[in-house]
Amino acid sequence: MQTPLTGLGLPLPLIAAPMAGGPSTPAFVSAAARAGALGFLAAGYKTPEALAEQIAAVRDVPFGVNVFAPNPLPVDPEAFRRYARSLQPEADRYGLDLAGAEPVEDDDHWQDKIDLLLADPVPVVSFTFGLPDRALVARLRAAGTVVVQTVTALPEALAAAERGVDALAVQSAGAGAHSGTLTPAAPPASVPLADLVAGIGRRVPLPIFAAGGMGTAQDVAAVLRAGAAAAMVGTVLLRADESGASAPHRAALADPAGMQTVVTRAFTGRPARGLRNRFVAAHDADAPLGYPAVHHLTAPLRRAAAAAGDTDTIHLWAGTGFRHATEGPVGAILTRLAADT
Missing domain, CATH: 3.20.20.70 (Aldolase class I)
Incomplete structure (x- = not known):
């Protein structure tokens, strides 16, 4: 063929x-x-x-x-602002201000x-x-x-x-x-x-x-x-x-405790499959549809959490064969x- x-x-x-x-x-x-x-x-x-x-x-x-x-999947501005405010306690742990964020569509x-x-x-x-x-x-x-x-x-x-x-x-x-x-x-x-x-x-x-x-x-x-x-x-x-995956991501994939994968929009506003961690459990139900606006909203938080090795707060993308x-x-x-x- x-x-x-x-x-x-x-x-x-x-x-x-x-x-x-x-x-x-x-x-x-x-x-x-x-x-x-x-x-x-x-x-x-x-x-x-x-x-x-x-x-x-x-x-x-x-x-x-x-x-x-x-x-594009435009976000509802008010739903975006509610979600941003709901994430501020997460952001406080890393000295970030998300509550006042406005949608970025690019x-x-x-x-x-x-x-x-x-x-x-x-x-x-x-x-x-x-x-x-x-x-x-x-x-x-x-x-x-x-x-x-x-x-x-x-x-x-x-x-x-x-x-x-x-x-x-x-x-x-x-x-x-x-x-x-x-x-x-x-x-x-x-x-x-x-x-x-x-x-x-x-x-x-x-x-x-x-x-x-x-x-x-x-x-x-x-x-x-x-x-x-x-x-x-x-x-x-x-x-x-040769993979450039972060150390926390690698560790989570190998964790014998074994999280399950779920489809979530909590991190980016677009359906994505990853390991179900604390952030997904806490925020998936409230996350609005809206890509790339939600991606840009959570990106600073995810970067800070990755640097700190915080697997409870970062996206841990993974397929069902992880x-x-x-x-x-x-x-x-x-x-x-x-x-x-």
Whole structure:
């Protein structure tokens, strides 16, 4: 089967998923490529200048770049202010003022990042949260870039195909961090990943990269049997040597006490799966929908808590297969996951 990965000369049907906020370092991406998989840089939350530096650092290997496409979820201003006031006791512990915050709505430097990727093309670009228009997809493809769209349901897959993308990253509800759903106020129902892949594959004639909750070689083999061209894994790599995940995040994933994962909007105003800690338990019910406004509101608190090693207050993104995350080189983990392919 010819897929976008075929042209990159990568022998493993595996992709190291983009993980914004630090885990997907250039060393992480390069290690994935050396193991025979495709690694993704995460453009989310980076300045265009920082993204350009990371791209330059991985130019000697096949790689991709993931971009958050604009699909704003505007926050209700009064709901935002109520939530900000409710978080002030959390902020007081770190000398922060959140109670007086006003909503910040931005597009994560969208146009500047697109300009960069058109001026200095990369092998693969994937989009999450929103759909690029047909003209942009055509320009990227004309520049030699493979274009991938993250989808979570059949209607999204059909819409992405209509835009002319080369492949789909089909993400199930078991995936860690933000859901790639195009309708965050009404996310799709949970469907097992293999069933989701098979259902979309029957209707959309594009290669599928399956993502969500995988942690074993058996999980990978199952989605390949369902019709996926590759398995995209993220959480299982968070504790790898080359990962940029924070020390508290790594520790929480390895904690034998074993928190469970839940989908929450408490940290960012957009549905995201992570470990259920004290902050989620205390604030999820009151958190408004609103991305990126809620993300910007809680970001200073999360940074301060991470620096203090406070796992009760930071976001601990994790998919349902998080208990399979182990220490060791990225290459060794990916090789283990490919054992049954």
